[in-house]
Amino acid sequence: MTVISPEERLEAAREQAALWCVRLADNALTPAEHDELQAWFEADADHRGLLDDAVMAWRAVEEQAAGPGLIALRREALDDLRRAQHGRWARPGRRRAMWAALAACLVAAVGGGVAWRASLPDVYRTTEGERRIVELADGSRASLDSATVLKVKYERGRRRLWLDSGRAKFSVAKDPLRPFSVAAGDKLVVATGTVFSVERLTGQMRVVLYEGHVAVLDDKTGRADTAVPLKIDGAPADRLLTPDHELVASTRTNATVVSQLDPVRAKAWENGQLVFQDEPMDLAVERVNRYARDKLKIGDPGVAQLRISGVFTSGDTGAFVDGVTAVLPVHAVAANGVTVLKIDRGQKNSAPSGVSSTS
Numbered sequence: 001m002t003v004i005s006p007e008e009r010l011e012a013a014r015e016q017a018a019l020w021c022v023r024l025a026d027n028a029l030t031p032a033e034h035d036e037l038q039a040w041f042e043a044d045a046d047h048r049g050l051l052d053d054a055v056m057a058w059r060a061v062e063e064q065a066a067g068p069g070l071i072a073l074r075r076e077a078l079d080d081l082r083r084a085q086h087g088r089w090a091r092p093g094r095r096r097a098m099w100a101a102l103a104a105c106l107v108a109a110v111g112g113g114v115a116w117r118a119s120l121p122d123v124y125r126t127t128e129g130e131r132r133i134v135e136l137a138d139g140s141r142a143s144l145d146s147a148t149v150l151k152v153k154y155e156r157g158r159r160r161l162w163l164d165s166g167r168a169k170f171s172v173a174k175d176p177l178r179p180f181s182v183a184a185g186d187k188l189v190v191a192t193g194t195v196f197s198v199e200r201l202t203g204q205m206r207v208v209l210y211e212g213h214v215a216v217l218d219d220k221t222g223r224a225d226t227a228v229p230l231k232i233d234g235a236p237a238d239r240l241l242t243p244d245h246e247l248v249a250s251t252r253t254n255a256t257v258v259s260q261l262d263p264v265r266a267k268a269w270e271n272g273q274l275v276f277q278d279e280p281m282d283l284a285v286e287r288v289n290r291y292a293r294d295k296l297k298i299g300d301p302g303v304a305q306l307r308i309s310g311v312f313t314s315g316d317t318g319a320f321v322d323g324v325t326a327v328l329p330v331h332a333v334a335a336n337g338v339t340v341l342k343i344d345r346g347q348k349n350s351a352p353s354g355v356s357s358t359s
Contacts, residue, residue, distance in 0.1 A: 016040065017050040121153035121162065129291045129315050131270070139173035140180065145199075145269055146314070147290045154178075166290065167199035169270065172212075185251045188217045196241075197266075201283055207247045208266045213240045216247055216256075274312045274320075281306045281324075285341070291315040299340035303330055 004012075020037060041047050126132050126144045134142045137154055144150060148166025152159075157177070161170075163184045172180045174193030182189045182198050184205045189198055194212025198205065207216055241247050246261040268275045274291075276284050282304035285296045291314040298304050306328050312320050321332050321339060331344035 010046075013044065013047060013050055017047070121151040121160075124148075124150045124152065126166070128289075128293055136173075138175060138178070141171040143169040143171075143270060145169075145290065163198050163200055165200055167197060167269070169195070169197035169210075171195050186218060187249055187251070190215050190217060201286055203250060203252050204283075205249050205251055207241060207249075208261060209241045209243050209245055209247075210263065210266070211243055213242065215240055216249065268311075269314065272314050274314050275310075276312075277309050278307050279309065280304065281308060281328075281341075284308055284320075288312075288314075288317060288320050292317045294337050294339065296321070297338050297340045299333070300343045302343040303328075303341050306330070 020040070124132070124134050124142070124144060126146055126148045128147050130146055132144045134144065134150075136142060136152060136159075138159060140159070142150060142152075142161075145167035148168055149164040150166075150168050151162040151164065154160070159175075159178050159180045161180075161182045163182055168182075170180070170182065170191075172191050172193050172195070176192050178192075180191050180193075184198050184200050187205045189196065189207055191212060191214040194214055195210040196212070196214050197208045197210075199208075207214065241258065244261055244263050244266075245258055246266070247256065247258045249256045265275045265277070274284075274287055276287075282298055285298055289295050294317060296317065308324060308328065310323055312323065317339070321341075324330055324341065325332055325344075329344050330341050333340045333342065
């Protein structure tokens with residue numbers, strides 16, 4: 001039995017993405033090819049990401065598409081990639097060259113694959129410590145938190161978005177005939193005109209409603225997680241989320257909790273503040289890391305179970321570590337750009353102003 005390493009599997013997926021690029025750049029897909037492409041997407045969640053990366057490369061070289069040198073490279077790349085359909089490239093140098101050829105191939109799609117471009121969502125990203133406001137095509141606005149990836153695609157009759165990571169706040173332009181939906185894992189937040197935010201954390205998805213109303217559905221079954229009879233976009237919703245409330249849905253179980261929320265605290269992240277109120281340490285660290293280049297790591301399961309309350313400046317990881325180690329039985333060990341938090345059962349310090357804890 002042949003064992004395929006993760007690296008070989010990734011390399012094969014990259015090659016397949018390049019071959020799809022050729023087919024999409026050359027001609028419109030047949031219905032059978034569309035089904036084949038969809039099956040490839042469904043085979044591995046990472047496949048869409050590979051095509052997203054290709055789109056980024058495409059856009060990076062788009063302005064240079066008409067250059068004579070690039071046109072020649074594009075023609076050569078297309079010929080090269082067509083030959084690759086009849087066999088795997090064996091030499092490592094050829095595999096490395098494939099990605100350069102892929103960028104050229106994507107330039108070909110600029111001129112000949114308008115339908116291909118229209119079929120893919122727009123992708124918006126922020127890095128650690130970066131926040132960004134995006135004006136969407138329908139007049140809606142998305143405010144992206146740090147380390148966030150948001151995909152947007154408008155189709156006839158609906159506005160679809162996917163939050164792959166991080167957090168985003170949406171001010172939705174009213175359009176009752178085109179519901180606005182944000183998918184986060186297996187949860188779907190649906191609205192027609194409102195202001196709300198969606199956040200993805202390890203093991204959970206959080207929705208905060210500021211204005212209007214939203215329904216949170218199971219994206220696979222259409223079952224609502226939130227008891228006012230309602231149908232949105234053809235899907236039944238058993239309960240609505242009301243303003244100044246937060247819904248926390250587990251992505252591992254069916255557990256869902258709705259609680260009232262201080263609206264000022266709910267908007268603090270937009271002003272560069274991290275506000276924790278009886279927050280589990282593992283989620284607090286995950287949020288801090290969203291803004292930090294030098295990451296924190298929980299090195300002891302006991303640390304993850306501790307809880308903390310306090311207000312911190314986003315990006316000031318040192319202040320967070322100082323506060324945590326002062327109030328909790330925790331000590332920090334820094335090495336190679338990572339600060340590891342471990343239990344220190346003999347530590348009994350008093351909390352600095354504005355920081356409290358619950359263990």
